[in-house]
Amino acid sequence: MGYVLVLPEFGLVADPIIGLVTTAGESYAPVIDQVAELETIADDLVGMLSGEGNFLASFPNREGVLTIAGSVTAFWYGMAVGLLIAGVIVFGLV
Numbered sequence: 001m002g003y004v005l006v007l008p009e010f011g012l013v014a015d016p017i018i019g020l021v022t023t024a025g026e027s028y029a030p031v032i033d034q035v036a037e038l039e040t041i042a043d044d045l046v047g048m049l050s051g052e053g054n055f056l057a058s059f060p061n062r063e064g065v066l067t068i069a070g071s072v073t074a075f076w077y078g079m080a081v082g083l084l085i086a087g088v089i090v091f092g093l094v
Helices: 029-050 065-093
Strands: 004-007 012-015 020-023
Antiparallel strands (some): 012 020
């Protein structure tokens, strides 16, 4: 029985009889390297949720910058919504 090409650039083939993805005589190293890079990026994205720590693409000594940016953004959104509600109330009473 033949194999089904999954990723020919990495030499990955699927055996349709047993349902297994394997190599066709080549190494898994390029795939494992890309998965490792994806894991570091995913960990960086999860780290952004806490707002602490340093990120992959940031400059040194920028720890905690997301906490400050989030509070400033929340302040301005609060001001905008508050002024909108106050304007509706004031113009509604006049």
